[in-house]
Amino acid sequence: MRYALNKAAWYTMAFLAAVVLNYFLPRLIPGNPVDTIVARMAQGGGSEGEARQQIYQTFLKEFGLDRPPLEQFLNYLGNLLRGDLGTSFGNYPAKVADLIAASLPWTVALQLPAILLGWILGNWLGVLAAYRGGWVDRWAFLGFLALSNIPYYCLAILLLYLFSVALPLFPSFGGYAPGTTPHLSLGFVLNVLHHYTLPFLSLVLVLIGGQAVGMRSMAIYELSADYVHYQRSLGVDDRRIVRSIFRNAMLPQITGLALAIGSLVGGALLTEVVFSYPGIGSLLFTAIRQNDYPLIQGITLLVTVAVLAANFIIDLTYGLIDPRVRAAQVGER
Amino acid sequence: MNPLLAQLLSKGRFRLSVGILLLVVAFAVLGPMLDTRNPLFAVGGRYDPPSANAILGTDVIGNDVFLQLMHGLGTSLKIGLIAGLVATAIGVLIGTLAGFLGGVVDEILMGLTNVVITIPTIVILILLSVALESRTLVSLALIIGVTSWPWTARAIRAQTASLRVREHVDVARLSGAGTFSIILWEILPYMFSYIFMAFVLQLASAILSEAALSLLGLGPDNTISLGKMLQFAIQGEAIRTGAYWAFLPPTLLLTVISFALLLLQSSLDEVFNPRLRRA
Amino acid sequence: MDTLLRVKNLCAAYAQGGQRVRAVDGVSLELRRGEVLGIAGESGCGKSTLAQVLALLARPPLWVEQGELWLDGAVYPLGQGIHLPRELRGRKVALLPQGALNALNPTARVREIALEVIRAHEPKTTPQEAYARARERLEQLGLPSRVLEAYPHQLSGGMRQRVVTVISTLLNPKVLVADEPTSALDVSSQKAVVRMLRKLLEQGVIEGVIFIAHDLPLLRSVADRIAIMYAGKVVELGPSEELVEAPRHPYTQALVGAVLVPEPYIRQKRVEGIEGTPPDLRSPPPGCRFAPRCKYAQPRCSELEPPRFGGEERFAACWLLEEVLA
Numbered sequence: 001m002r003y004a005l006n007k008a009a010w011y012t013m014a015f016l017a018a019v020v021l022n023y024f025l026p027r028l029i030p031g032n033p034v035d036t037i038v039a040r041m042a043q044g045g046g047s048e049g050e051a052r053q054q055i056y057q058t059f060l061k062e063f064g065l066d067r068p069p070l071e072q073f074l075n076y077l078g079n080l081l082r083g084d085l086g087t088s089f090g091n092y093p094a095k096v097a098d099l100i101a102a103s104l105p106w107t108v109a110l111q112l113p114a115i116l117l118g119w120i121l122g123n124w125l126g127v128l129a130a131y132r133g134g135w136v137d138r139w140a141f142l143g144f145l146a147l148s149n150i151p152y153y154c155l156a157i158l159l160l161y162l163f164s165v166a167l168p169l170f171p172s173f174g175g176y177a178p179g180t181t182p183h184l185s186l187g188f189v190l191n192v193l194h195h196y197t198l199p200f201l202s203l204v205l206v207l208i209g210g211q212a213v214g215m216r217s218m219a220i221y222e223l224s225a226d227y228v229h230y231q232r233s234l235g236v237d238d239r240r241i242v243r244s245i246f247r248n249a250m251l252p253q254i255t256g257l258a259l260a261i262g263s264l265v266g267g268a269l270l271t272e273v274v275f276s277y278p279g280i281g282s283l284l285f286t287a288i289r290q291n292d293y294p295l296i297q298g299i300t301l302l303v304t305v306a307v308l309a310a311n312f313i314i315d316l317t318y319g320l321i322d323p324r325v326r327a328a329q330v331g332e333r
Numbered sequence: 334m335n336p337l338l339a340q341l342l343s344k345g346r347f348r349l350s351v352g353i354l355l356l357v358v359a360f361a362v363l364g365p366m367l368d369t370r371n372p373l374f375a376v377g378g379r380y381d382p383p384s385a386n387a388i389l390g391t392d393v394i395g396n397d398v399f400l401q402l403m404h405g406l407g408t409s410l411k412i413g414l415i416a417g418l419v420a421t422a423i424g425v426l427i428g429t430l431a432g433f434l435g436g437v438v439d440e441i442l443m444g445l446t447n448v449v450i451t452i453p454t455i456v457i458l459i460l461l462s463v464a465l466e467s468r469t470l471v472s473l474a475l476i477i478g479v480t481s482w483p484w485t486a487r488a489i490r491a492q493t494a495s496l497r498v499r500e501h502v503d504v505a506r507l508s509g510a511g512t513f514s515i516i517l518w519e520i521l522p523y524m525f526s527y528i529f530m531a532f533v534l535q536l537a538s539a540i541l542s543e544a545a546l547s548l549l550g551l552g553p554d555n556t557i558s559l560g561k562m563l564q565f566a567i568q569g570e571a572i573r574t575g576a577y578w579a580f581l582p583p584t585l586l587l588t589v590i591s592f593a594l595l596l597l598q599s600s601l602d603e604v605f606n607p608r609l610r611r612a
Numbered sequence: 613m614d615t616l617l618r619v620k621n622l623c624a625a626y627a628q629g630g631q632r633v634r635a636v637d638g639v640s641l642e643l644r645r646g647e648v649l650g651i652a653g654e655s656g657c658g659k660s661t662l663a664q665v666l667a668l669l670a671r672p673p674l675w676v677e678q679g680e681l682w683l684d685g686a687v688y689p690l691g692q693g694i695h696l697p698r699e700l701r702g703r704k705v706a707l708l709p710q711g712a713l714n715a716l717n718p719t720a721r722v723r724e725i726a727l728e729v730i731r732a733h734e735p736k737t738t739p740q741e742a743y744a745r746a747r748e749r750l751e752q753l754g755l756p757s758r759v760l761e762a763y764p765h766q767l768s769g770g771m772r773q774r775v776v777t778v779i780s781t782l783l784n785p786k787v788l789v790a791d792e793p794t795s796a797l798d799v800s801s802q803k804a805v806v807r808m809l810r811k812l813l814e815q816g817v818i819e820g821v822i823f824i825a826h827d828l829p830l831l832r833s834v835a836d837r838i839a840i841m842y843a844g845k846v847v848e849l850g851p852s853e854e855l856v857e858a859p860r861h862p863y864t865q866a867l868v869g870a871v872l873v874p875e876p877y878i879r880q881k882r883v884e885g886i887e888g889t890p891p892d893l894r895s896p897p898p899g900c901r902f903a904p905r906c907k908y909a910q911p912r913c914s915e916l917e918p919p920r921f922g923g924e925e926r927f928a929a930c931w932l933l934e935e936v937l938a
Binding site for chain 1: 702765
């Protein structure tokens with residue numbers, strides 16, 4: 001219990017640090033941020049006259065610049081806690097929370113299956129390479145390393161060029177055919193899957209590589225463990241031995257899976273940018289181009305919260321999953 | 334010669350990676366000396382294919398891709414160099430202080446490090462670069478450096494803590510040397526290779542961070558870099574119009590750099606971390 | 613008494629970096645039905661390597677170069693590239709390892725470990741049958757059956773070693789090769805493990821034990837006969853009492869003198885009482901391998917290897933005995 005509270009305190013601190021950073025973002029801009037924002041937006045060919053005045057009022061109120069600094073910050077915190085992330089001015093008067101809510105499903109649908117599949121295949125291939133050893137291991141290992149190390153957006157660019165331009169097998173942008181509206185029909189679903197393939201593949205390949213590299217070294221470590229030797233001494237067959245190695249090497253990898261899921265939102269923003277795929281990445285890209293600070297803030301906050309939450313949950317539950325860690329934690333107290 | 338260094342030099346992987354990196358650096362340093370034209374000056378039309386005029390063709394606004402590649406690589410390396418130096422310096426400072434002093438200082442510094450590690454780097458990068466009045470090469474490099482020191486700090490702290498108990502450190506302490514003097518003369522020289530390794534890795538990841546930021550539209554203004562080339566290519570629809578010469582060179586160059594650094598890291602790891610070696 | 617296990621002229625070596633270190637060199641030994649055969653020596657004398665070979669566990673970099681094995685009525689040739697069937701391990705010969713914590717899979721409950729061992733040999737056994745068998749065995753030996761539900765780290769050191777003993781003997785192996793099973797334990801846990809081994813022998817669960825230790829007083833209380841190893845060779849063998857009371861080989865004498873204290877608190881691995889260190893096995897000295905450290909050494913000791921003097925029951929390999937016994 002003390003452990004849990006201790007962890008909770010740490011993560012609250014990290015969270016506050018991130019919130020403060022977020023809070024200061026527009027305020028770091030010299031001068032009155034609202035003036036600057038509206039001016040910058042006007043440069044971008046935004047709205048005129050009365051509308052601009054209205055926008056100006058909205059933001060002045062939201063930022064509460066006429067109040068003392070502490071009250072501004074508390075005001076900001078209060079809005080956050082109510083789930084109010086402010087108003088976007090790139091898409092004025094849309095609320096930031098609504099814009100994010102509309103994009104998030106695309107990102108989750110793209111990444112979650114990619115992370116899960118990459119994790120499972122990567123683990124499996126990693127153990128296989130470690131157990132086989134010899135040249136299979138050496139070449140597989142090199143392959144995994146190469147895959148895991150190529151910057152994911154470079155792989156995305158290469159795949160996009162190879163399979164939608166050089167060999168036009170897949171569409172080159174968007175989440176579904178332009179001109180259609182999302183609806184539930186076989187044709188539309190197939191169309192969505194067709195658009196889905198390349199971005200999905202570009203993520204899965206990188207994830208497989210990274211996971212396999214980690215799993216392989218864990219499995220090599222387990223292979224030389226005394227318990228494997230003991231199992232052998234009692235005539236336990238290779239199949240059963242590999243199974244226990246797999247289990248023991250995989251348990252620590254659960255951390256990696258949870259972390260990957262936590263960093264899902266911010267982990268592959270550029271995939272969406274490269275493929276012009278709808279989602280948080282594309283939303284952020286547009287927000288940056290339009291200097292849409294509230295929206296940028298909202299997205300970075302979401303990314304942070306997801307990562308912190310995943311870390312916190314791992315720290316709390318990992319002991320329950322792996323008896324070895326439970327032993328270590330008990331030992332610490 | 335240091336036995337670890339000799340072991341490194343006998344590894345093909347190590348020599349290959351160093352060779353590639355030297356070539357890359359030579360291209361960025363010598364290229365602009367041999368060809369002094371301005372890379373931001375148009376030499377042709379939109380996406381002219383490779384020709385005698387421009388051996389890697391032109392980009393979306395008619396600039397020479399080959400020239401841009403040379404200068405862009407230079408910018409990326411400069412950013413990597415500055416960011417790597419900054420990150421390594423902060424990491425070494427915090428790591429040695431925490432590891433050497435221990436106690437409360439250690440707890441505070443490592444607590445800070447852990448907080449910074451938990452907040453996703455990309456978030457800090459985005460927030461800081463959005464807030465910048467104007468993004469220059471140097472300011473971007475500083476931002477990248479300031480956000481990427483924590484891993485180095487952790488590693489250096491562990492090294493320092495193990496060096497701290499060595500005899501020569503005790504001798505220095507007994508002869509009245511101050512904290513900084515001991516760190517400078519009795520600790521740092523013994524982990525020079527380690528610090529260098531950390532620096533190389535920081536340099537590499539800074540180059541990749543620059544590219545990622547540029548792709549998001551947060552790259553350095555008024556200059557060309559590998560990331561900016563990719564950004565222009567993507568925004569200018571080079572991929573979809575099939576102008577491979579405009580986006581393949583920076584993509585491949587980034588991949589080659591990161592692959593060479595991976596080889597370097599794995600050969601260093603194998604020498605410094607023998608547990609991963611197979612019997 | 614009839615022979616349960618016998619090896620003849622066994623040689624085993626570690627191959628490392630093009631070099632061969634012959635850790636077991638021409639060992640011949642016999643284990644009889646119902647007995648505990650002790651094997652003693654300093655660290656690096658080859659006794660643990662012998663244990664690995666006898667437990668049929670030699671794998672690279674350890675190679676069995678030659679030898680012949682009689683095991684419970686069957687004859688198996690030993691040598692490079694010869695693989696004995698996996699089923700022998702656990703059923704005919706089982707290992708009782710040192711360091712029980714690491715021997716048990718840290719993420720499995722004791723019952724899961726037992727199930728795995730039984731199923732590896734009898735795939736059709738249901739989990740319930742397997743657990744029942746393990747429980748019965750635990751109760752037979754006076755251990756609480758609740759340990760089945762525990763993870764290895766939840767057990768005390770002594771209990772862990774007893775649990776490992778139960779698992780090792782779950783399939784009623786004929787021969788148990790115990791490789792320093794008590795060296796990490798306190799005295800009372802040591803005694804408990806030794807009592808357990810005796811009980812298993814009496815109940816006929818196992819039919820013979822090869823007990824490897826560096827602790828002669830302990831061996832004397834456990835073993836019926838003791839073999840002393842030095843630099844990969846058996847230098848003396850005899851009934852425990854006689855060998856410890858009246859050692860014939862100078863090495864055994866030194867070993868006895870060095871550790872013969874009422875309670876074996878001294879558990880360091882190298883025997884302090886003997887000058888010098890065991891020879892480098894990459895280039896063993898000619899003649900008697902103990903000669904460089906032997907205070908009785910004569911010129912011929914470092915030229916000619918001494919043969920065994922004495923009978924099958926009681927012998928020592930030392931030139932000093934030539935006149936006494938010949």
